């Protein structure tokens with residue numbers, strides 16, 4: 001099965017490559033130029049010039065992020081260190097009667113020692129063992145906890161990227177999400193984050209890059225806002241520093 | 242034990258656990274309260290809208306003008322990421338490829354997130370025809386799928402259903418009576434669709450933008466279902482129009498600034514996801530196998546056409562629909578194709594390679610230019626409508642329909658009463674061919690509706706409710722239609738109403 005499937009994929013690929021040539025020649029023909037084989041100069045790359053130099057002070061960034069994220073239905077708390085993060089998470093877990101929690105396998109989060117602190121809660125660390133069905137662990141979790149890789153104050157977004165230790169499911173499947181933003185990762189503009197992906201280049205990019213700007217929502221029933229249709233219905237952001 | 246087997250059993254059980262109502266109720270309260278007293282709505286500090294719009298237009302123009310380079314680059318880069326890339330000239334080709342993948346994977350079920358392209362392909366029917374269960378996972382799409390209808394709005398597909406109708410539909414699915422409370426209804430859908438995501442063999446998505454330089458694809462959404470579909474099932478299939486390309490992540494900033502603001506007034510949709518290939522070997526989630534099908538289906542015909550090339554700049558935000566006075570009156574179902582509103586009025590005949598199929602209702606467009614003003618990438622739709630009309634007349638197709646439509650549009654819009662009447666005749670005409678709530682034959686202004694699928698009927702309720710006044714209006718108000726014709730229509734409908742269910 002696997003072998004025939006691989007053979008089939010290879011067959012599809014060779015058909016696709018032939019088709020690709022036809023496709024591109026057809027496009028070039030219609031556009032009335034010979035096939036372009038080198039990158040055309042792109043004078044309009046990225047945001048307008050006035051925007052490229054725009055930036056807020058650290059206090060403004062915190063304020064703007066908070067306003068935007070709360071307007072979208074999220075909760076923002078400013079904490080001074082990871083000690084405070086630990087007590088916030090523990091009291092929230094108790095307040096909401098959480099039974100299952102999952103966090104990314106990151107050093108800052110492992111240091112919170114939630115397993116020890118919350119004896120009544122089953123706490124798991126993403127992908128920390130190989131025989132586990134990790135999607136299931138995330139799906140059963142009441143609370144998922146992640147470190148934000150970046151945050152953008154202008155749009156009120158946190159950014160999380162995937163890796164072996166950082167599951168896409170952890171910010172998606174649990175009912176509630178807690179995201180921690182170290183202050184220095186909070187930027188003003190989207191462009192400040194996106195440029196990193198351009199500069200990293202294809203080979204360095206993770207499979208999943210997710211911008212999250214509040215709790216999951218839908219306005220599909222009578223245009224009435226509904227929360228948590230698929231993703232987390234409540235999102236706490238803790239800005240640290 | 243394979244991953245899929247594990248998912249089929251244990252995960253489903255655990256998902257039940259996750260949806261423990263106690264926690265959910267407490268948690269959701271936090272958010273609803275926040276939104277209710279959310280008067281601290283952040284001001285929109287985005288100045289220079291015109292500069293952003295102009296930049297958006299420039300990026301789209303540049304990309305389309307060099308599409309052979311950028312599309313080729315995208316395909317090559319995506320392959321290097323481990324994606325299986327396919328090209329489809331026509332809708333049939335794309336369907337064939339999709340079905341082949343589904344058969345290869347021995348798929349029993351597919352979960353989809355919202356995608357206009359799959360609508361364009363009528364892919365659901367095709368998949369069902371080979372025995373694959375297809376589930377729409379977007380809340381609105383799920384609702385209209387249960388109702389057996391098609392979307393009426395690009396962004397809010399179930400805008401034509403009220404909460405009572407939705408509660409009825411979902412109650413049938415639940416096997417118990419659900420109250421018409423949005424939170425409860427959404428909660429039911431969350432639970433129901435969780436099971437579907439975890440069971441599905443294939444996740445299927447559209448694509449808002451594809452980044453040429455890194456071979457990444459980008460999805461914008463608010464619910465999280467597109468993330469589900471591209472994270473949980475072991476195979477992902479993405480369908481994209483060949484024009485979805487932008488060169489770089491930096492260019493995405495401009496699109497991300499324009500698209501959500503124009504579509505829903507948000508600064509950014511709740512989720513914006515950039516996906517670069519299938520899961521990495523060591524990753525704990527993400528699809529094992531990823532396919533991207535790149536579709537032409539008439540798009541390339543606009544290339545090199547000075548009047549219509551800019552159609553390919555469209556970022557499918559729906560702003561022109563909301564701005565259009567005609568659309569606001571009649572809603573999406575009245576347009577024949579997958580794409581409704583001003584963009585649909587131009588795009589549908591363009592994609593069909595056939596301006597003869599220019600939808601009759603599109604002729605009601607006012608050419609007021611509101612669509613252009615609203616468009617975040619400045620597509621001159623109102624000019625295109627004129628070009629379409631001109632071309633149609635040039636080809637000698639300025640027929641009777643045309644004279645009603647074209648002569649009519651100015652007159653109609655200058656007299657909104659008459660315009661409403663025209664719409665009501667549309668409903669009446671439809672009534673004639675409705676059987677069991679579905680339209681199964683072709684007639685006059687509704688032609689083209691039924692080429693591929695059974696169209697839903699226009700709101701029956703409003704027809705019934707307004708029967709008395711409508712009769713009045715038909716008698717006195719309608720000048721465009723031959724009184725003999727309208728009398729006959731009226732009579733048939735009345736007979737049928739009297740004689741019970743139509744049997745013909």
Ligand code: SF4
Nearest residue numbers: 555556558559561616
């Ligand atoms: S034509 Fe413009 S306004 Fe209409 S959907 Fe496309 S991008 Fe949006």
